[in-house]
Each structure stands twice: as C-alpha cells, then as structure tokens.
Amino acid sequence: MGIQIRLMGRCSWIYYLLCLCFIVVNVEGDATENGSVLIHGKSLIGKIDDDFVCATLDWWPPEKCDYGRCSWGLASLLNLDLNNKILLNAVKAFSPLKIRLGGTLQDKLIYGTEDYHHPCTPFVHNTSQLFHFTQGCLPLHRWDELNSFFKKAGAKIIFGLNALAGKSFQSSYAVGPWNYTNAESFIRYTVKKNYIIHGWELGNELSGKGIGKSISADQYASDVVALRNIIQNVYKGVEPKPLVIAPGGFFDANWFKEFVTKAGKSVDVVTHHIYNLGPGVDDHLTEKILDPSYLDGEASTFKSLKNILRTSATSATTWVGEAGGAYNSGHHLVSDAFVYSFWYLDQLGMSAIYDTRTYCRQTLIGGNYGLLDTKTFIPNPDYYSALLWHRLMGRQVLTTSFLGTKKIRAYAHCAKQSQGITVLLLNLSNQTSVQAKLAITFVKVPYERKKLREEYHLTAQSQNIHSQTMLLNGNILSVNKDGDIPPLKPLYVDPSKPIVIGPLSVVFAHIPNAIIPACT
Template structure:
C-alpha cells in the first residue's frame, strides 16, 4: 500500500460478514468453525472519487391513499404533508451536515406549481384507476414550498428538485410521449424560488421517462433539446448568482442505448446523469430476503454501474453519475424486510459497489415513506439503515481504493481513504 494512504488513515467497509456468520452457525453449529480470508487493498491510486456528501435520500409525492398489496405505508410521508415541526425529523437530517435530499418521484410529472402568475386551480392528488400512475394531477402550493424551505434551512439539507417534464407533450397509446417540454410553469417556479432566496442545489428534469419508461417514454433526442431548455432557464434566472445549481437528468432506469444517445448529444448542458435502481424486484416477492443474502444475485447490478461509467468516459460530456433513486424493492418495499436490519446487507453493498464504479452520490428511496424509509413512517424514529447511512457518511472518505477479498463469497470488502486525517483503526507510521 502507498504510505500516503496509511498516513491519511484507511477504513474498510466489510459487507456480508454477518451472512457468513449465519452460514457458519447453520452448517457447523454455534462456534463450530472459523472463516478465513485475505483482503488486498491497492493503496497506490484511487479507482473512484465520491462526493463528500455522497449519502442522499429522497422525499416523494405519494399521498396517504398510495397503497401496495393492501398495505398503505405513506401516511404522512409525502413532502406535501410531512410533519415539519418534528424535532426527531429535524435532528435526523441535521446529523449529516449536510444530507442531500432529492424531492421527486412518480407523481412529479403530474404536478402544477401554484406560483402567483399561474391562474389554474390548485387541487390535490386524487386516487383514480383511469389515470396514469393511479392518481389525478396534483399541485404544490407556494405556502408549502415556503414551509419546506424553512425546514431545509434549519436542517442544512441540500435540495435537488425534480421538475415536471411531461407538460406540453402528447402521450400516445403506444406509450410514447411526443412534443417539446412546455417549461413555462417550471420556469415560473424556479423564478419564484430565486426571488425568495431559496437555495436549490440542483434541478432535475423528469422521472423515469427515459428508455422504456414507466407509464410513458420520451426519445433521447427530444430529451437533449429539453435539457438545453432547462440550461437556458438556469442561465437566465440565476444570472449573476454563483454557484449556479446543478442540472440533472434523466432520473430513470438505465438503458444503455438511450443513455449513450443522450449523453453523446448532451455535451455542455448537463452536470449529472441520474439513474434509478430497484434490482430486488417487487416488494411483494416472497424470496426478497434470499435475494438480499445472495451475493451472486446482488452482483447483477454491477454491469449497470460499469456500463454507465464507460459511457460517460467515452462521451464528450463532463457529467457525473448519480444514483438518483434506489429503494431495492419497488412498490414501496416490504414491511419487516426493507425497513429492518437485513436490508443493510443490500444497502451497504450498493453504496460501496456504486462508489467503486465512480458514482458520485447515492440517493436512498426514501428518507421517510413506504416500507423502505431510513426513518419510520409514523414515528420518524430511525430504522437500521439510517445508522448505516450515517456511519458511512462519517467514516468513508472520497477516495475509493481497489479492494479484493480471497475467501468465502459471502464476505466482500471495500476500502476508502478515511474521511478524517487520523484513523481510528490504523497505527501512525
């Protein structure tokens, strides 16, 4: 190892040790055997570099009526009805100093922003089986946006806001959406935010509209044009203001051809390429725990990380890769699984694996809401993964080191330079 890394300190992030322990107990009896292995860390060069505020979480739009498999797990978890006076919630966010919060989700492309110059009636989302995504269009009142920003300022959160990218388009029966993005309402909302001196770290265009899309899809070439429109809005509205917010897109599931077409043509108007991950399948899956504890299954997502990294490296864009939303199991996860200790085996491995492929930020679905929140939906008390996220945030430095493990497949190791210059584990040399 390079001595400079030892002097900085080094932290190992060892995943699946508990799984291996369980395997040993089952096969040999408690204390009936030992497991040996060798970890090798190449300390000469970093293979990736994450953001200092790598840990990110999401807040969603889902109203209380959002139910999956007979379970309604959103209650007061939408940022439209979240209890912003909760001291537990405030302290949970403040503990990260800062925590990136991505505000968005499925319903963001059905939202009207009730800015002063918008004359349309502001109505809430209503459940409807005939509507795309199961709800009618909804609205963000500006007084609620004001309340949210007061909370963000107190908590020190860094906000990424997902804009409605479907306005102005025609949605066809074959699932495609055509026409240019009508950005008037989004521009009005951005101008309102700047006028109120609200700090938005980044503006993201659309949610799961790329590739095959969820509900509908937009072609890569059209998305390039729409991203350029967002860039022009940011340039005009934030004129004389530095630093300007990031421009993020497309916030959907990775499709190699679509992402390559998009990034090859979006060379100057994009800061971050975001993608979503639900690699465990539906929350109703009875084999969810088996998947979480199966390293070979979890390895399947590595190709997504590596393919996106290679696309960005070969493209003229300077955009970085983020995981913009990852809940593991879609349709709100599964109670007593995705909000329990066992889920940390999926989550910690995801954080470490994505970092090893030069992902800069990882946004967990959700901070609160569904059965996969870092916080309990009703009490706002931390779930086990909250502590996993906080531990990562405080220990793992920006430089990611090439790490390998020789031994049982159910143990894997990752290493970063320590976040602080003095290591808790390594001797001073």
C-alpha cells in the same frame, strides 16, 4: 505471519496475492474462518462526493397502496410534519444531507405560481388516470415551509421538475417539446426568495421504455438544453449555479448513450434508478440480499454507465438518483429492517467503485423502505448504516478485495476528515464468523504499532435480521425523549489483531495509521 505480511508494504500486488494464497482461508472449527482484506494503497479506483449519501422525499398521498397495503401515511412533501424533532435531528446529523425531492407524481405536479390561474389542489386517487392519480399542485406557502425546514436542517436540495408538461401522449410515448412556462415561473420564485437549490432534475423514470410514459433520448436532450438555458438566465450573476440533472430513469444503454451525446455540456449529472431486488411483494427478498452472486449483478449497470460517460465528450458525473431496492414501496420487516443494510451498504460500496458521486436512497421517510419509520419517525437500521458511512468513508475509493469466503463483501476508502483508511465488511453468512487480517500494499508505516483501531460492529437485536432495532457494539441504537440521534461510539482494538466479523453482521473499521500514497 500476518504481521510480517502487513509490513511488506512495498512488495508488488501480484507477489502479495501469491504470498497470501498460502496463509488464508484456513477454517478453525466449524464456526470460524480466516481471510484477508487486500487493499491497493498506491492508486484510487474511484471518487465520490463528500456528501455522497442522499435520501429522497416523495409526493405520494396516503391513498398510495401496493398489494393491498398502504404504507405512505403522511410522508408526502405536501403533508409531512416538518415540526417533528426526530426528523429535524435526523437530517441535521449529516451536516449536510442531500435530499432529492421527486418521484413518480412529480411529472403530474403543477406549481401554484402567478402564471397558474386555477385552484391549487392536491393529488386525488383515480385509477383511470396516469399513475392512478389526478394532477396535483404545490402551493407556494408549502414550498416556503419546506425551505424553512431545509435551511434549519442544513439539507442540500435537488428538486425534480415535471418533464411531461406540454407533451401529448401517443400510446406509451410522450412527444413534443417540454412546456417549461410553469417550471420557469417556479424557479424564478425560488430565486426571488433566495432559496438555495443544489440541483434541478428534469423528469422521473421516462428514459428507455419508461414507467407509464417514455420520452425519446433526442427529445429529452432538447428539453434538458431548455432547462440549462433557463438556469443560465434566471441565475444570471449567481454563482455557483445549480446543477442540471437528468434523466432520473432506469438504465438503458442505447438510450443513455444517445442522451449523453446529444445533451452535451447542458447536463451536469446523469442520474439512474435502481430497484434490482424486484417487487416488494416478493417473498424471496431476503435470500436475494444474502446471495453474493445476486448482489454482484448490478455491477454491470454501474460499469456500462461509467464507460458511456468516459467515452463521450461530456464532463457530466453520474448519480444514483433513486434506489429503493424493492419497488412498489418495499416490504415491511425487510426493507425497513436490519437485513436491508446488507443490500444498502453493498450498493454504496459497489457504486462508489464505478465513480458514482452520489447515491439517493428511496426514501428518507415514506413507504416500507424509509430510513425513518413512516408513522413514528424513529430511525430504522439503514439510517444508522447511512450515517456511519457518511462519517467514516472518505471521497477516495480504494481497490479492495477479500481473499477467503465469498460471503464477505469488502470495501475500503480513505478515511473521512481523519488520517488513515476505513474498511467496510459485510458478513452474509448466518453461521460463520470470519477473522480478517488487513493486507495493504505501499503502506508507509507499520500501522499495527501505532494507534488503536476503531471498530463499529452492527448487529440485529436478538440476532433477528428482520428486527427494526440495530445494535452498535452490542448497544441498542435509539433516540432519546428529546428526539436526539444517539452518539455512534467505536470500540478501540489492538491493531495487531484480526477484525472479527460475526455471522450476519456489519463492521466499519477505521485504521488511523494506515498511511498510503492514494490517500495523501
């Protein structure tokens, strides 16, 4: 019956749903359910950048502590070991990886350029200061070292500028125009050295009510216009010019609408941040991650921001500029463990549906939510989830749903750099396996008769979702003695068989002969 349905590629979508209602969601024993992945093959629902996956590097010193735990170590942009082989190989594996340089302390950062006539000193912990740290300085020799690493690794850099420079504080508000003198000098130095910057972002979490301080939408728009003018002037004769990005804050519909309207063509990318799981100290993070209703909650933010851009005169796109899930540095053995891939991959899939072009994970390294372990640099499970997404999920996003248990999350894209489509399936159930058949409308050829399906099954070591070790098709993923990232090899499966998603597992499935109009 499943094969018959898959061959009915030209039947209408409504007819499809009616047919499938009679044949799926049959429980076969206590531990297995059947279901169907429904994919509309004629039109796209969204698009992402080819380098959609992005990660962040932050400024936090070792003294940054949360709830009595200090998880940042030497992961700051000022002290990170740029000679570590694993770090280099981890970034190079993406070819390229977008890296956003920024975070809370970027709005207290001075650049040690010719115009700064003071000692260039690092951040110092001081609880009486905004964000509990003094002003810090980026020495130009360190900026040179960072750019040498980025060039070697093939990274695309987004740099977050200090948006509080020159402003006065009135209660929780930062008022007055941006003093861009030091920032402009830094940008000029960067251009003089031929360092390639993909985008300059202004400010961190100063939108809406802000974190620590906030800037009105009207003033923020004026400051972004000033940044645009600097970029046009300093990069005169240089193409393509870097993107102008803002505001890098939490979504507030009224604030964002006013900002987008007043910034006009001066802003290329509108960024927002996501920490929808709450504080890292929360003992219920795992329950939230495995609750489909809770995961659904963030869709309203993506939808609202998409509508704001769609109904305005702007040509700007939207990015998630920073997302760590659980704020205040995450939670050890949750945000750096296998279980977090359910939240992370679901976020990637959901955001893509709403035309989010890039998604920046907090962090590449640092805190308890790094893709790499802060002390050892060894990749955490989410690193491999991110790398598989980057290699398999193409730019075109397909309308996808799952008919069956609500514990399955399903997303599909046109395949990346290859024929066909790639399906991502997450099983949030800790007891039930699901056998999923594919139902694709407008499919041009009977794909089950052609090439084998390529499957990547991700599970936790010893079935412990709080493990920091991930298995791919039953094999442990680990770097070798030279710090090389392991190859990510698929299983080859008879395409006439259903995709089996085990309890608490993730499956990427590439179907090379599912030829649909949306992908051609």
